Amino acid sequence: xxxxxxxxxSFCVKxxxxxxxxAPLVRDRLGLDLVQxxxxxxxxxxxxxxxxxxxxxxxxxxxxxxxxxHSAFIGLAHYTFNQLLHPDPRIRDYAENWLGRxxxxxxxAGIERVGGPxxxxxxxxxxxxxxxxxxxxxxxxxxxxxxxxxxxxxxGLEELYVEPTPLRREWPWTIDQARKMMEDVTGTPxxxxxxxxxxxxxxxxxxxxxxxxxxxxxxxxxxxxxMVHIQQTDFQYDRHWDFTEAGAVDPEAAKAVLRHAGVxxxxxxxxxxxxxxxxxxSVLDAVAASVVKLKHAFG
Amino acid sequence: xxxxxxxxxSFCVKxxxxxxxxAPLVRDRLGLDLVQxxxxxxxxxxxxxxxxxxxxxxxxxxxxxxxxxHSAFIGLAHYTFNQLLHPDPRIRDYAENWLGRxxxxxxxAGIERVGGPxxxxxxxxxxxxxxxxxxxxxxxxxxxxxxxxxxxxxxGLEELYVEPTPLRREWPWTIDQARKMMEDVTGTPxxxxxxxxxxxxxxxxxxxxxxxxxxxxxxxxxxxxxMVHIQQTDFQYDRHWDFTEAGAVDPEAAKAVLRHAGVxxxxxxxxxxxxxxxxxxSVLDAVAASVVKLKHAFG
Numbered sequence: 001x002x003x004x005x006x007x008x009x010s011f012c013v014k015x016x017x018x019x020x021x022x023a024p025l026v027r028d029r030l031g032l033d034l035v036q037x038x039x040x041x042x043x044x045x046x047x048x049x050x051x052x053x054x055x056x057x058x059x060x061x062x063x064x065x066x067x068x069x070h071s072a073f074i075g076l077a078h079y080t081f082n083q084l085l086h087p088d089p090r091i092r093d094y095a096e097n098w099l100g101r102x103x104x105x106x107x108x109a110g111i112e113r114v115g116g117p118x119x120x121x122x123x124x125x126x127x128x129x130x131x132x133x134x135x136x137x138x139x140x141x142x143x144x145x146x147x148x149x150x151x152x153x154x155x156g157l158e159e160l161y162v163e164p165t166p167l168r169r170e171w172p173w174t175i176d177q178a179r180k181m182m183e184d185v186t187g188t189p190x191x192x193x194x195x196x197x198x199x200x201x202x203x204x205x206x207x208x209x210x211x212x213x214x215x216x217x218x219x220x221x222x223x224x225x226x227m228v229h230i231q232q233t234d235f236q237y238d239r240h241w242d243f244t245e246a247g248a249v250d251p252e253a254a255k256a257v258l259r260h261a262g263v264x265x266x267x268x269x270x271x272x273x274x275x276x277x278x279x280x281x282s283v284l285d286a287v288a289a290s291v292v293k294l295k296h297a298f299g
Numbered sequence: 300x301x302x303x304x305x306x307x308x309s310f311c312v313k314x315x316x317x318x319x320x321x322a323p324l325v326r327d328r329l330g331l332d333l334v335q336x337x338x339x340x341x342x343x344x345x346x347x348x349x350x351x352x353x354x355x356x357x358x359x360x361x362x363x364x365x366x367x368x369h370s371a372f373i374g375l376a377h378y379t380f381n382q383l384l385h386p387d388p389r390i391r392d393y394a395e396n397w398l399g400r401x402x403x404x405x406x407x408a409g410i411e412r413v414g415g416p417x418x419x420x421x422x423x424x425x426x427x428x429x430x431x432x433x434x435x436x437x438x439x440x441x442x443x444x445x446x447x448x449x450x451x452x453x454x455g456l457e458e459l460y461v462e463p464t465p466l467r468r469e470w471p472w473t474i475d476q477a478r479k480m481m482e483d484v485t486g487t488p489x490x491x492x493x494x495x496x497x498x499x500x501x502x503x504x505x506x507x508x509x510x511x512x513x514x515x516x517x518x519x520x521x522x523x524x525x526m527v528h529i530q531q532t533d534f535q536y537d538r539h540w541d542f543t544e545a546g547a548v549d550p551e552a553a554k555a556v557l558r559h560a561g562v563x564x565x566x567x568x569x570x571x572x573x574x575x576x577x578x579x580x581s582v583l584d585a586v587a588a589s590v591v592k593l594k595h596a597f598g
Contacts, residue, residue: 123314127580281426
């Protein structure tokens with residue numbers, strides 16, 4: 001089975017920020033017709049009048065280039081904050097409101113799915129990281145996810161996504177936690193699903209040298225998985241390198257892993273981040289070369 | 300002359316996010332009494348009622364620990380966007396409003412100086428980067444900087460800072476551009492000054508192998524320099540490593556560079572960023588070890 005391949009617009013951050021800029025690149029330079037929008041290009045907290053105009057552009061321009069926006073995901077800017085697990089409940093409320101705005105903006109732009117990481121609790125003075133989220137924080141998070149699914153229904157979305165991250169202070173970071181979370185949000189008006197990332201499930205400093213495995217995540221959570229993020233990485237950090245870098249992820253082997261887990265019918269998005277100071281031309285060349293390799297494996 | 304050494308709270312991002320968490324770390328773990336606050340800990344766009352409470356805590360808690368906040372700087376989250384040089388003038392207005400809120404929040408928290416990078420123009424489809432900012436964009440930027448100095452005066456601030464970054468799409472990225480910008484904002488009600496960064500001035504892919512030099516920036520712009528950011532780096536990217544990493548910056552040599560340029564009376568702030576997934580304890584150990592090295596050189 002061919003696996004649908006798209007690209008997260010993370011490579012466009014602070015560079016090709018409008019659809020008039022990124023849509024032609026995606027079609028002509030990358031030869032792709034599927035993207036995942038990034039909230040690093042548009043912050044849903046911007047004033048409504050601006051968002052409404054941008055949403056109209058997002059409905060019109062990508063289509064002119066034959067490019068479809070599958071979903072919209074939280075990027076670097078919003079991920080910098082503790083979001084729904086900030087120690088101050090008022091800032092959790094703000095993050096919940098931010099997501100509600102993100103849903104309405106996405107729906108207005110014709111984007112049917114929204115997702116990303118959920119949040120992080122604060123660190124302790126001694127640097128010791130707990131294995132488990134305190135119950136009251138977990139319960140609060142689930143309550144917010146259930147409310148957010150209602151917001152998503154009101155906005156007109158079809159699916160919401162949790163992206164597990166490899167940090168003890170974020171949630172979920174293990175397969176069991178992810179399964180339990182999916183159970184705990186069963187039956188919401190808009191369903192929550194999972195988006196595992198190839199550089200998260202394989203982060204050896206957290207999971208251990210012989211336990212970090214994308215295959216386990218995909219196989220054990222298959223019914224809950226709606227899409228997958230792929231990146232090149234060395235399993236030592238969540239690198240988000242492109243496939244011109246030397247790393248541990250082989251695209252052909254990745255495709256086999258998706259197939260064995262029975263999830264090769266879910267779309268896969270390349271998500272790569274570049275240092276802001278790297279020059280534009282080399283970024284374009286590197287993303288294009290990476291897409292060629294991935295297409296060869298997945299197409 | 301001893302050089303005042305402080306730490307930018309970048310190492311606390313999404314970890315030790317409240318003053319009750321970071322102030323004891325700064326005093327007891329790092330043995331410092333001077334910090335630069337980061338807008339990655341508090342987003343000035345948060346609702347006023349929340350900001351007012353946080354500002355009151357920032358006036359009270361650090362002082363209890365004998366820690367002084369020298370200034371507040373833009374962090375990763377806001378730097379992710381094009382800010383004052385976004386192609387849409389309404390988003391430039393939003394960024395200007397964001398800075399006005401940042402000034403009022405800082406003043407309310409008892410912080411007298413605010414700064415950071417100013418913005419980035421969008422990239423071109425062909426990836427070619429212009430050497431110069433278009434005149435209309437530059438003039439608009441200067442007009443905004445002059446207006447912002449008025450906002451800063453109204454808020455009660457004492458100084459504003461530009462942090463030059465090593466990108467052709469941001470501004471200023473050369474010594475001559477920085478000098479011209481300082482001339483073009485002369486006489487504003489609150490003065491604009493410069494904050495060079497050790498990993499920006501030395502970025503060889505932009506400036507060239509034999510031209511990238513922190514010493515040149517410090518010597519030629521000395522009258523305009525109000526503070527300096529230091530980091531470990533390899534001059535190949537803007538690494539923001541700490542001083543446990545192998546790099547090209549030697550703290551003793553850095554101190555000599557500051558002295559020769561006649562700017563060793565300006566405070567120096569360590570600014571280090573860690574992957575979000577790195578564990579808390581190793582971050583604390585690494586920052587503490589770095590501060591020991593810097594104190595030895597600067598103290």
